Amino acid sequence: xxxxxxxxxxxxxxxxxxxxxxxxxxxxxxxxxxxxxxxxxxxxxxxxxxxxxxxxxxxxxxxxxxxxxxxxxxxxxxxxxxxxxxxxxxxxxxxxxxxxxxxxxxxxxxxxxxxxxxxxxxxxxxxxxxxxxxxxxxxxxxxxxxxxxxxxxxxxxxxxxxxxxxxxxxxxxxxxxxxxxxxxxxxxxxxxxxxxxxxxxxxxxxxxxxxxxxxxxxxxxxxxxxxxxxxxxxxxxxx
Amino acid sequence: xxxxxxxxxxxxxxxxxxxxxxxxxxxxxxxxxxxxxxxxxxxxxxxxxxxxxxxxxxxxxxxxxxxxxxxxxxxxxxxxxxxxxxxxxxxxxxxxxxxxxxxxxxxxxxxxxxxxxxxxxxxxxxxxxxxxxxxxxxxxxxxxxxxxxxxxxxxxxxxxxxxxxxxxxxxxxxxxxxxxxxxxxxxxxxxxxxxxxxxxxxxxxxxxxxxxxxxxxxxxxxxxxxxxxxxxxxxxxxxxxxxxxxxxxxxxxxxxxxxxxxxxxxxxxxxxxxxxxxxxxxxxxxxxxxxxxxxxxxxxxxxxxxxxxxxxxxxxxxxxxxxxxxxxxxxxxxxxxxxxxxxxx
Numbered sequence: 001x002x003x004x005x006x007x008x009x010x011x012x013x014x015x016x017x018x019x020x021x022x023x024x025x026x027x028x029x030x031x032x033x034x035x036x037x038x039x040x041x042x043x044x045x046x047x048x049x050x051x052x053x054x055x056x057x058x059x060x061x062x063x064x065x066x067x068x069x070x071x072x073x074x075x076x077x078x079x080x081x082x083x084x085x086x087x088x089x090x091x092x093x094x095x096x097x098x099x100x101x102x103x104x105x106x107x108x109x110x111x112x113x114x115x116x117x118x119x120x121x122x123x124x125x126x127x128x129x130x131x132x133x134x135x136x137x138x139x140x141x142x143x144x145x146x147x148x149x150x151x152x153x154x155x156x157x158x159x160x161x162x163x164x165x166x167x168x169x170x171x172x173x174x175x176x177x178x179x180x181x182x183x184x185x186x187x188x189x190x191x192x193x194x195x196x197x198x199x200x201x202x203x204x205x206x207x208x209x210x211x212x213x214x215x216x217x218x219x220x221x222x223x224x225x226x227x228x229x230x231x232x233x234x235x236x237x238x239x
Numbered sequence: 240x241x242x243x244x245x246x247x248x249x250x251x252x253x254x255x256x257x258x259x260x261x262x263x264x265x266x267x268x269x270x271x272x273x274x275x276x277x278x279x280x281x282x283x284x285x286x287x288x289x290x291x292x293x294x295x296x297x298x299x300x301x302x303x304x305x306x307x308x309x310x311x312x313x314x315x316x317x318x319x320x321x322x323x324x325x326x327x328x329x330x331x332x333x334x335x336x337x338x339x340x341x342x343x344x345x346x347x348x349x350x351x352x353x354x355x356x357x358x359x360x361x362x363x364x365x366x367x368x369x370x371x372x373x374x375x376x377x378x379x380x381x382x383x384x385x386x387x388x389x390x391x392x393x394x395x396x397x398x399x400x401x402x403x404x405x406x407x408x409x410x411x412x413x414x415x416x417x418x419x420x421x422x423x424x425x426x427x428x429x430x431x432x433x434x435x436x437x438x439x440x441x442x443x444x445x446x447x448x449x450x451x452x453x454x455x456x457x458x459x460x461x462x463x464x465x466x467x468x469x470x471x472x473x474x475x476x477x478x479x480x481x482x483x484x485x486x487x488x489x490x491x492x493x494x495x496x497x498x499x500x501x502x503x504x505x506x507x508x509x510x511x512x513x514x515x516x517x518x519x520x521x522x523x524x525x526x527x528x529x530x531x532x533x534x535x536x537x538x539x540x541x542x543x544x545x546x547x548x549x550x551x552x553x554x555x556x557x558x559x560x561x562x563x564x565x566x567x568x569x570x571x572x573x574x575x576x577x578x579x580x581x582x583x584x
Contacts, residue, residue: 050426050583067429075427080420083246085253090246097242098428121253137424 001026001145001176002047007056009042016042018200019056024193029167029177031191033184033225035233039200040180041078041149047178048075048147060145071100074143076134078150078180084123088114088133091122092140099141111166112136128159135163139170146170148179152186164189184225194225198233243430243438251408251446261408265400265454269393269462283312284358287333289324290340291317302339304365313361334358386550390465394545395518397454401447401477402484402512402538406505409443409488411498417583418496426582436489436577443485444478451477467552475555476548479565480541486572487537493579512538540564 002024009017017039024030034040046053049065060069082091089105092114096102109115112132117125125133131154138146148167152160160183167190171177181187187194188208195205204211211228221227252258288301296317298308307313316333318324328336328347334354336347346362348355416422425435458464466473491504515522515529516538522529533539544561547553555562 048427050423070427070429073427075424077420077424077427080424082424083250083421085250086246090249094242094246095428098430100429 001028001061002178003059003062004043004047005057005059007043007046007058008054009039009046009051010054015200017046017053020197020200020202022195022202022205024176024178026176027171027174028193029171029179029191031187031194032178032180032197033182033187033194033229034180034197038197038233040197043197044147044149044178044180048073050075071141072144074138074141074146076138076146076148076151078153080134082122082130082133084121086122087119088122088125088129089118091133092136095137096140102141103139105140108136108140111139113162128155131155132159132163135166139166144175146175146177148177150181151179152181152183160186184229188225196229196232204228204232240434240438243435244442247439247442248446251442261400261404261450262453262457265396266457268396268400269389269454269458284335284354284361285314285316285333286358286362287316287318287324287327287336288339289318289321289336291319302341303337304344304362306365306369307362310361310365313358328355335362337362386465389462390550391546392519393458393462393464394542394549397451398480398516398538398542398545399513399518400454401451401481401541402509404447404450405443405481405484405488406491406509407488409439409485410491410505411501413439413489413492414495414501415498417492417581418498422582432580432582433577436573436580440482440485440489440573443488444481447481447485448474448477451481464549466549468548468554472553472555472558473545473548476541476544476558476562479562479569480537480545483537483541483565483569483572486569486576489576490572490579493576494581494584496584512536515539516542518542537565537568540568 004020004022006019006021007017008015008019020039020043022030032040032044042051045051047058049058049069058065083094086094089109092105092108096105109118112135114129114132114136117129120129122130122133131151135148135151138148151167152163155163164186167177167179171190177190179187179191192207193205194208194211195202196211197203204215206214208225212223212225215228215231216223221231286307288296288303291301296315298315301308301315303315308315316327318327318336321338324333324336325347327333328349331349331352334349334352335358338345344362344366346359348359350356413422422435459466487508491501491508495501513519515533516536517533518538522533540561544553544558544565547558547561548555
């Protein structure tokens with residue numbers, strides 16, 4: 001579905017993304033993990049066409065990304081605000097108008113459990129409701145490729161569970177998902193492939209099961225993704 | 240584009256504080272000036288007199304030339320002591336100071352006060368009998384409608400409001416949207432920069448035409464302004480002026496995420512416009528350099544055309560040069576703004 005080759009990005013001489021290559025198959029749920037400052041968001045934003053790469057190639061469906069790319073993708077950013085004085089419903093309707101084809105707004109409202117706050121202004125909704133609205137915006141055009149940058153950060157367990165159900169449901173429909181997260185449990189539950197980044201490079205890649213099998217076998221550490229993550233990226237604080 | 244246009248309009252009208260202020264601000268300014276210039280507190284020259292012992296000054300009891308007591312535009316301000324009066328004179332609170340004692344006319348002036356210089360001539364003239372020069376001067380009055388200051392000022396206040404609304408309402412707002420990620424979210428959609436900027440431009444131009452109309456008719460109801468030209472012509476001038484100032488706002492908004500810096504740049508541009516474009520007062524007596532500098536400012540051409548139509552009854556063809564300059568400036572600003580526009584930087 002999407003492939004990157006030797007992708008590189010520098011900020012003030014610092015190499016935030018260091019010649020990484022990835023290939024994400026259609027219909028997969030790909031998790032990009034890494035400590036703060038590892039280069040996850042920069043990598044994903046280059047793939048989303050939000051920021052340009054310094055070098056390297058990004059191929060979508062085997063070719064260069066063209067004007068249809070933005071019609072076919074959905075993005076949920078980690079940090080973003082919305083127009084404060086629009087209601088939830090108006091926000092969805094406004095964004096729906098940007099696409100040639102889109103899901104009915106009613107369906108998105110129901111899917112993201114936004115029905116009861118549809119008339120609330122954006123500046124009056126809670127953090128969890130905002131996160132659900134942002135996910136709704138990403139799903140509006142029924143995207144073939146969905147980018148989710150830490151989709152459940154700041155949510156309570158119930159809301160997180162609900163977001164996971166939506167993501168799994170979308171993935172079951174054959175949509176491709178690229179997900180960054182700090183929650184190992186989230187990656188383990190949702191992703192079929194995981195890449196772990198550190199210092200701008202991909203240091204390990206595989207299915208959650210294969211990574212656990214490979215890294216937690218010998219030393220008796222708990223058999224979960226968190227152990228793999230800590231083993232590969234170390235226990236020192238970042239940033 | 241229509242969706243973005245609608246969204247921007249909702250934003251403007253629902254932000255009641257911002258919307259209210261946009262309408263209320265010019266009302267307050269015009270109302271304030273209406274009050275000031277309808278009372279005698281607007282006297283241009285202040286003549287201090289000391290000592291005046293009684294709390295209530297009786298004009299006829301003062302030892303001043305009779306002429307001085309009846310001149311228009313001179314307000315006589317009494318003081319009990321010389322020290323108090325001299326302090327006011329040195330701080331430009333009064334323009335000249337006369338001693339209220341005997342037949343000899345003794346006065347003090349502040350050399351750094353231009354009004355004091357003129358008033359000194361008036362004081363000297365007041366002791367010369369009228370008959371000595373009456374035959375040598377011929378007084379004539381202009382006929383017809385005279386333009387009140389408030390009539391002259393009104394287009395300036397509207398223009399100033401439009402300028403601030405365009406620069407802050409477009410420039411500042413877009414920079415804020417960029418900083419908080421609203422533009423980044425839009426970049427992730429198929430919306431193009433051209434569509435976004437056009438929606439902003441059209442929304443702002445229509446909103447400002449509407450709000451200026453509300454202010455116009457509200458102020459007209461209160462102060463009965465004299466409109467000598469055609470409403471259609473003034474609409475064209477306002478459209479051109481608003482388009483130009485909004486386009487300038489888009490140039491200021493094309494890059495950057497620092498609201499403080501944008502605020503500073505907007506102030507840096509708007510304050511010279513406010514003074515050099517004759518919002519409050521004419522720069523007729525200023526140096527040629529200042530007059531030429533004023534001509535590079537869009538507000539100068541906007542207000543010039545507006546005043547010609549409102550105050551003098553000019554037609555659109557009489558102000559075609561100003562309108563052409565405004566439209567050309569708009570085109571240049573739009574071109575620069577769209578070429579340099581960035582969603583994220």
